[in-house]
Amino acid sequence: MANNSGNMARSFLQVASTEEVAPSLRVVQIEGLVILKIIKHCKEFSPALVTGQLLGLDVGSVLEVTNCFPFPIREEDEEIEADGANYQLEMMRCLREVNVDNNTVGWYQSTLLGSFQTVELIETFMNYQENIRRCVCIIYDPSRSNQGVLALKALKLSDAFMELYRSNNFTGEKLRERNLSWVDIFEEIPIKVSNSALISAFMTELEADSPITQCDYDRLQLSTNPFMERNVEFLIECMDELSMEQQKFQFYYRNLSRQQAQQQAWLQKRRSENMARKAAGEDPLPEEDPSNPIFKPIPEPSRLDSFLITNQIANFCNQINGVSGQSFNRLYLMKALQDS
């Protein structure tokens, strides 16, 4: 009897000790309520950037987001730090009382024209990752929604990148080892929208019956010029930053090669000295001299910034592509109307 329970206890222990392999996150399921809340919050405060917390459940390969609440805008950082934490606790407690899922699964933030890839984003991710196993960041772009597109994206840091970031080592060799390039930093996760049946029933009813009000004229607007202009402006700024980063690299390489030339020269001198000494019968001096400043390794600049900037630029280009495509459609439509 004791033996049996011993066996069972052991097998239970075995089961408990085997690490469960978490299935990778394949899709983020958001409720319509959350989307509306995010839209409302970001739109009210645009162009200021706002953030908020996402609550939900982590089920297998699907991350369900069922509710969210916004963060107040912090002006000074000093005494509001404690306030911010209090606010969060208070909100979570109150929401718990009405049976809302109390689990933090990530956060959302609004962005301006897609310029959200910053170091702060990565830092926030790392902070969250310490506490929660899987977290996601939802980015909403209110300026693009004025163009008639629901600009909502779910992002996650890729695992390979996270490990690299923890070791804080961004040299070229390490990156080549892991075959990591700038596309691998952020992973975009597809979003599914779900709604309870009650809400669908209400919405179907509330929707205006006549197709006239159904048509969303915003999308058919011809003027995209201001949007494109700002996009291209941002693109130009980012290119400037990228070229600065590249200059840093050039500088580093030049320094490195100069240092190596110096090292070679010093080595030559040492060798000739040693030969002279051998001829004189004395001990040869060591061929290395760690105290000599020319042997000090120059730190290689981190490539993190250039990766982020590259990501940013790619984003802008994508946006330009998307809007241009839409504009083509509209122009051809106009043409057809005019012809008829």
Place this chain on the structure above:
Amino acid sequence: MAASEHTALQFTPVLSSSSLLAKVHPLVIFNICDCYVRRPDQAERVIGTLLGSVLPDGTVDIRNSYAVPHNESSDQVALDIDYHHNMLLSHQKVNPKEAIVGWYSTGLGVTGGSALIHEFYSREVPNPIHLTVDTGFRNGEGTIKAYVSVNLSLGDCQLAVQFQEIPVDFRMVEAEQVGFDILKTPMVDKIPSDLEGMEASMQRLLALIDDVHKYVDDVVEGHTASDSSIGRFISETVASLPKLLPSAFDKLVNDNLQDHLLLLYLSSITRTQLSLAEKLNTAAQIL
């Protein structure tokens, strides 16, 4: 000979109901439905506070809401007032402009307990709006009604409170309109991309034009009675297309096309440049 024999039932209208209108954002309905679905098992209905603002012309703009836990028995209603104040403070930290404008409850009619709750809310706000959302679909459809309370008094003593209905209007901001399609169905597999959205809008426009076309055809053939105001409207719309020489119009369109093509070209070059630069950066080896 007491004068009290002639006291009549007086209605003292608080506000002329013709000017009071409630505008409700769809977020509020979503919130209410969500709270209803998550209510604790023994509760029949959900009660909560409505937040928003009162516009200068008197309409009440209801923008946000939150549920308040309550206990209800046959003759008593207990509302968790602390919770209500805490949530209000938290919400106001984010958006100081949102104030209490009323309260909501699920269920069709207005019950006796509601009068008590309404009195509580009228202590907070001068003229609270009571919104009922029928989640039970008792009339075969989900009815949403808003009420304002009106005091019924007999001479000096107050007899009862009558709830008068006011019209409700649903407002939707443009950005919400875009996402509205995906909010209707229970499950959508992915958020539609730009081009798909364009396609949907264009199809809708096409449907509209088809309808108008059919109408005109019908009138010409005599199937439907002609309505001169509609006819005038249609002719105005068609005339509003700017009259340009075909060559000028072509030039306009082509110029625009060329601009966009240029932008596309620039962005493709930038991307190529990026991949080149990245190869150079990580592939460079000194030793």
